[in-house]
Amino acid sequence: MAARDPLPLSIALSELIALRGFARVRSENELEAAWKQVAGPDLAAQTRPAKLSRGTLTVAVDNAPLLSELASFQGPELLQVIRQRYPHLNIRTLKFKLSGT
Incomplete structure (x- = not known):
């Protein structure tokens, strides 16, 4: 493909998603939703x-x-619960830290 040839739509969309960080935002939202389910409201x-x-x-x-x-x-x-319910997140360990530190 020459430098001036148009990109296939699938490649252009993949590059746009990566450039804009849409995949990262989606995964962060999924992680937050998973944590809320596992941890419970309190x-x-x-x-x-x-x-x-x-x-x-x-x-x-x-x-x-x-x-x-x-x-x-x-x-x-x-x-154990997050690994059972959300194995695709590939969480092996949990680490806790005080907010703001």
Whole structure:
């Protein structure tokens, strides 16, 4: 294909989606929705998925007591549920951090 030849529509759309970040936004929305389902309304109101990188989902937590509770007790159960319900997200571990840090 010469530099001036028109691109096939499928390639042009793929490039536009990548350029505009639409795929990233969609995956972030899916991750947030999955977390809300797994965490439930009370926990989801005090937490949010901050980052998914290399299979580790980092969850921002509003306060230190809840951070401790999640890291020590509820984390393994939450991880098991999210892995069962959303295996395509490829989450292997959960990490909790205090919001704003």
